[in-house]
Amino acid sequence: MRKVILALSLVALLTTSCGTKKKIAALESKNKEIQDLLNTCTVKLNTCLTEKESMSSQMEFLKKNNSDLINNMGNMTTLSTKGAQNIEKALETIKEKDLKITRMQDALTKKDSVTLALVTSLKSSVGISDPDIEVNVEKGVVFISIADKLLFKSGSYNVSDRAKEVLAKVAKVINDKPTFECMVEGHTDNVPYVGNGVLIDNWDLSVKRSTAIIRVLTKDLGVKPSQLIAAGRGEYIPLVENNSAENRGRNRRTRIVVLPKIDEFYDMIEKEMKKPAKQ
Structure with a gap:
């Protein structure tokens, strides 16, 4: 009886031992799967951490970069604003210069008109038909250039009677322009x-x-000495070479230079400059 109980106990023990081994083997297998999954997750985690750091x-x-771009945009806006202001100032300066040029041209045109009127008056008064x-x-x-033979005898500075007739016409023109000056040049x-x-x-x-001519103009013909x-000018500004009697005759001359006063010309320009801009 005792042998039977012992045999049964041994069978039971062996049966229990076999079941435990199976469970252990199953647990070990499960553990390996979990370990493999853990390793995979660890690798993925490390990869994610690396990617996170890179990101x-x-x-x-x-x-x-965005902050720099915003700053640069601000700078560009500032530069663009300053550039636009500079361009606007430059355009205003150009407009002012154009206006001054236009006004100076107007003044010169007026001066030329005065000169033209003076030439017309002189030609009609003096008699341009005389060569x-x-x-x-x-x-x-x-x-006004007058040949010496109309004014003086050779080597003389005494004004001839015929010259006084010519100078009377010149004096009339000068007296009509009391603000002008005349320079009498001997050649x-x-x-x-x-x-x-x-x-x-x-x-x-x-x-x-x-x-001598100035004395005739002032004393006999009423021109103001002022x-x-x-x-x-002596012989130093000849019209032609002094290589013939004819040419020397051309070089012997008296020239009367009619000059509008420079300060009046500047006054004319100044008045043009002070005019308001045309709208």
């Missing part, structure tokens, strides 16, 4: 002057002829 760096870069009298304009200045040829000792050379002769300027 965080990128986010910081993007934030900084020994020339009236022309050079650089906005009116010149000679290059033949050395031979005189009585009062004059030294052609330069002296040219000046003396100038003052309007006249005496000048002698």
Whole structure:
């Protein structure tokens, strides 16, 4: 009986031991699966952490880049505003300069009109048909050139009677322009002057002829002395070469330069400048 009980106990023990081993094996298998899953999750977690760190760096870069872009946009806006202001100022400056140029041109046009009227008056008064009298304009200045044979005898500074007739016409024009000035220039040829000792050379002769004409204009023809300027140019500004009697005759001349007063011309410009801008 005892043997039977012992045998049954042994069978029961063996049966129990086999069941436990199966459970252990199952648990070990399950544990391995869990461990594999844990390892996989760990790898994924580490990958995610790495990606997160990389994305965080990128986010910081993007934030900084965005901030820089915003600042740059602000700077560009400031620069654009300043640029627009500078362009506007430049355009205003150009407009002002254009206006000044236009007004100066208007003043010059008025001056030219005065000069043209003066030339017309001189030509009609003096008698331009006479080939020994020339009236022309050079650089906005009116010149009356009178050949020496109408004014003086050779080597003399005594004004002839015929010259007084011509000078009377010139005086009329000068008297009609009381604000103008006239410079009387004497010119000679290059033949050395031979005189009585009062004059030294052609330069002296040219000046003396100038003052002789001025005396006729002032004393006989009523021109104000304050309007006249005496000048002698001698032989040094010839019209042509002194290589023939004809050419020397052309170079011996008296030139009357009619000059609007410079300060009046500037006053004319100043008045134009002060005019309000045209709308």
